[in-house]
Amino acid sequence: MRILVIEDEIKVANFIKKGLEEEHYAVDTALDGESGLYMSEVNDYDLIVLDLMIPKIPGLDVLRRIRSNKNKVPILVVTAKHSAEDIVKGLDSGCDDYLTKPFEFKVFLARVRALLRRERVDAEPILKLADLILSPVTHRVTRGGKEIELTSKEYGLLEYFMRNPNKVLTRTMISEHVWDYHFDSMTNVVDVYVNYLRKKIDKGFEPKLIHTIRGVGYILSPDRP
Amino acid sequence: MRILVIEDEIKVANFIKKGLEEEHYAVDTALDGESGLYMSEVNDYDLIVLDLMIPKIPGLDVLRRIRSNKNKVPILVVTAKHSAEDIVKGLDSGCDDYLTKPFEFKVFLARVRALLRRERVDAEPILKLADLILSPVTHRVTRGGKEIELTSKEYGLLEYFMRNPNKVLTRTMISEHVWDYHFDSMTNVVDVYVNYLRKKIDKGFEPKLIHTIRGVGYILSPDRP
DNA sequence: CTTCTATAACGAGAATTCTCATCTGCAATT
DNA sequence: AATTGCAGATGAGAATTCTCGTTATAGAAG
Numbered sequence: 037m038r039i040l041v042i043e044d045e046i047k048v049a050n051f052i053k054k055g056l057e058e059e060h061y062a063v064d065t066a067l068d069g070e071s072g073l074y075m076s077e078v079n080d081y082d083l084i085v086l087d088l089m090i091p092k093i094p095g096l097d098v099l100r101r102i103r104s105n106k107n108k109v110p111i112l113v114v115t116a117k118h119s120a121e122d123i124v125k126g127l128d129s130g131c132d133d134y135l136t137k138p139f140e141f142k143v144f145l146a147r148v149r150a151l152l153r154r155e156r157v158d159a160e161p162i163l164k165l166a167d168l169i170l171s172p173v174t175h176r177v178t179r180g181g182k183e184i185e186l187t188s189k190e191y192g193l194l195e196y197f198m199r200n201p202n203k204v205l206t207r208t209m210i211s212e213h214v215w216d217y218h219f220d221s222m223t224n225v226v227d228v229y230v231n232y233l234r235k236k237i238d239k240g241f242e243p244k245l246i247h248t249i250r251g252v253g254y255i256l257s258p259d260r261p
Numbered sequence: 262m263r264i265l266v267i268e269d270e271i272k273v274a275n276f277i278k279k280g281l282e283e284e285h286y287a288v289d290t291a292l293d294g295e296s297g298l299y300m301s302e303v304n305d306y307d308l309i310v311l312d313l314m315i316p317k318i319p320g321l322d323v324l325r326r327i328r329s330n331k332n333k334v335p336i337l338v339v340t341a342k343h344s345a346e347d348i349v350k351g352l353d354s355g356c357d358d359y360l361t362k363p364f365e366f367k368v369f370l371a372r373v374r375a376l377l378r379r380e381r382v383d384a385e386p387i388l389k390l391a392d393l394i395l396s397p398v399t400h401r402v403t404r405g406g407k408e409i410e411l412t413s414k415e416y417g418l419l420e421y422f423m424r425n426p427n428k429v430l431t432r433t434m435i436s437e438h439v440w441d442y443h444f445d446s447m448t449n450v451v452d453v454y455v456n457y458l459r460k461k462i463d464k465g466f467e468p469k470l471i472h473t474i475r476g477v478g479y480i481l482s483p484d485r486p
Numbered sequence: 487c488t489t490c491t492a493t494a495a496c497g498a499g500a501a502t503t504c505t506c507a508t509c510t511g512c513a514a515t516t
Numbered sequence: 517a518a519t520t521g522c523a524g525a526t527g528a529g530a531a532t533t534c535t536c537g538t539t540a541t542a543g544a545a546g
Contacts, residue, residue, distance in 0.1 A: 143447070146433055187502055208371055222368070224524080225504060231525060250512070250523065412532055449494080450534060456495060475493065475542065 037152055040079070041065045042072030042098065043087040043114070052085065055141050056148070069093030076102050081109050083151055086131070088115040096129055103130040110151040114139070128162060133173055163198040166258040168237060168245060170198050177237070184236055189214065193229050194237065197246070197256035206253035230254055262377055265304070266290045267297030267323065268312040268339070277310065280366050281373070294318030301327050306334050308376055311356070313340040321354055328355040335376040339364070353387060358398060388423040391483040393462060393470060395423050402462070409461055414439065418454050419462065422471070422481035431478035455479055 039061050043049040046067065053063045064079070066072035070092040076084060084102070088095030099111060113134040133147055163170045167180045175191050177184045186194060192214045197205070207226045215225070230246060238244045247255050264286050268274040271292065278288045289304070291297035295317040301309060309327070313320030324336060338359040358372055388395045392405045400416050402409045411419060417439045422430065432451045440450070455471060463469045472480050 146437060149437065189503065212371060212374065223505060227524060228504075228526085234525095248524070414533065448535060452494065453496085453534075459495095473494070473542095 037082045038062045038079070039064070039083045039085065039148070040072065040075055040081045041085045042069065042090060042095075043085070044068060044090045045087075048087075051141075052144075055145070059145065061148075067091075069095065069098045073098050073101055076107065076109070077105065083148060084109055084111045085148075086111055086113050088113060096125055099129045099131055112147055112151055114144075130161065131173075132161075163195070165198060165201050165256065166243065166245065167241075168198075170195060179237055179241055186233075186236060189229060190233050190236065193233055197254075200256070202255065202257045204249050204253050204255045209253070262307045263287045263304070264289070264308045264310065264373070265297065265300055265306045266310045267294065267315060267320075268310070269293060269315045270312075273312075276366075277369075280370070284370065286373075292316075294320065294323045298323050298326055301332065301334070302330065308373060309334055309336045310373075311336055311338050313338060321350055324354045324356055337372055337376055339369075355386065356398075357386075388420070390423060390426050390481065391468065391470065392466075393423075395420060404462055404466055411458075411461060414454060415458050415461065418458055422479075425481070427480065427482045429474050429478050429480045435478070 037060075039056055041049055041052050041056075041063060043052065043065065044067050049065045049067065053065055056063045064075060064081075066075050068091040072084075072086070072090070073093060076098075086095055086098060090098070093101075095113070095115070099113070102109070102111065110132045111130070113131040114137060115134060116137045132151055135144060135147060161171065161173055163172065168177070169179070170177045172195060175186075175188075177186055177191070177194065193210065196210060196213045210226050214229075234244075234246050238246055243258055245256055245258060247257060249255055262285075264281055266274055266277050266281075266288060268277065268290065269292050274290045274292065278290050281288045289300060289306075291300050293316045297309075297311070297315070298318060301323075311320055311324060315323070318326075320338070320340070324338070327334070327336065335357045336355070338356040339362060340359060341362045357376055360369060360372060386396065386398055388397065393402070394404070395402045397420060400411075400413075402411055402416070402419065418435065421435060421438045435451050439454075459469075459471050463471055468483050470481055470483060472482060474480055
């Protein structure tokens with residue numbers, strides 16, 4: 037597995053390189069955006085680790101230009117910036133995961149492994165419906181610009197809805213996707229979670245997005261009577 | 262998708278056939294073990310639904326004989342028998358899932374879909390280590406013949422251990438397999454669950470099976486100082 | 487052998503997930 | 517329009533999962 041690390045702080049770059057090499061990855065480093073971009077073009081990497089704060093070409097531009105080359109290599113963004121704005125821009129520009137510095141090396145390694153293993157998600161990294169926005173990478177959700185906190189099951193349910201908008205989803209379909217297959221449909225957990233979700237994403241907002249189709253299931257749609 | 266239903270009660274057989282056909286499966290029915298076995302040999306099914314209480318050749322024998330033909334078709338056993346013994350025998354004989362009658366049709370359908378989708382598990386359906394036995398299909402665990410109740414995370418952790426016996430597993434390996442990849446290893450959940458598991462499968466039993474490898478992780482092994 | 491330090495075990499309580507019983511309201515029928 | 521039966525909504529509480537702070541212990545160093 038070949039990995040490119042684009043990072044200007046030499047200490048950090050070497051630390052990452054050394055750590056990855058101990059795990060038997062072949063690692064190249066680039067100390068600025070220009071050389072990083074160049075290396076990404078001439079070599080075929082399995083993963084690129086990209087710092088956003090780098091000289092010559094800013095990280096986000098490197099990201100965009102790698103993607104505009106139709107290069108689908110997984111990119112793990114590493115950034116000291118905590119602001120949601122930068123992260124969202126990163127996601128919009130096509131990074132696959134991100135980590136804010138400082139990070140524990142084992143957390144970093146876990147993400148690297150995950151990205152190398154993960155089947156490429158060619159879909160756009162942001163899902164939108166009306167003013168509801170969901171980012172599958174960060175599991176972050178906003179409606180009308182307001183951040184909405186969801187638990188992990190609630191998130192899973194919403195993501196499934198967002199991936200199938202304007203389509204009626206039966207309880208069976210939902211339970212098979214959001215829960216696992218041994219799921220026992222005797223209970224009404226799905227209803228309960230739809231209820232939880234409604235309280236968080238529809239209550240206090242217009243239009244309502246989750247609608248009940250009596251006798252069939254539920255639908256996520258902005259234009260419904 | 263072609264499905265064979267081996268079931269002697271004509272009413273039940275027709276009910277299942279009709280229901281599956283509504284879902285666009287092609288369904289054949291056999292009313293006894295002999296014809297069922299014969300049909301399984303001459304045709305190539307994607308799934309077999311097998312009642313255990315059938316005339317001519319008992320269900321369990323049909324199951325064993327299908328398997329002894331090296332036929333790996335998924336088999337969903339349907340049985341009125343509630344006794345653990347029959348179910349365990351069924352699993353030992355190579356069925357992939359089972360349902361006890363009476364069942365809700367939608368539950369049945371969910372299982373059918375799951376089996377048709379599932380990648381074939383060629384491994385033996387029972388995992389053993391010393392007197393600890395785990396059945397991945399039913400998620401049932403016993404030690405020294407005594408049934409042990411595990412929650413789903415505890416079960417997941419134990420299954421991972423049982424699939425990798427006598428091998429040191431790091432916390433990272435565990436968290437990536439038992440939890441999902443966005444898992445944040447800042448916390449000690451893994452330790453906590455190992456602790457829960459020890460209380461259930463080691464406390465009051467000898468030898469101890471879960472051992473700590475200081476600085477590395479944990480190992481499941483019957484012979485350790 | 488004793489002390490020290492890093493690592494693991496554990497307890498307690500918070501948050502999430504799930505179950506179940508009851509309530510509400512739609513829509514079919516009279 | 518009123519009745520009724522049933523699907524869905526909801527509240528309450530149980531079970532599970534997770535977090536975090538404290539205590540215990542192994543192994544290294546003195």
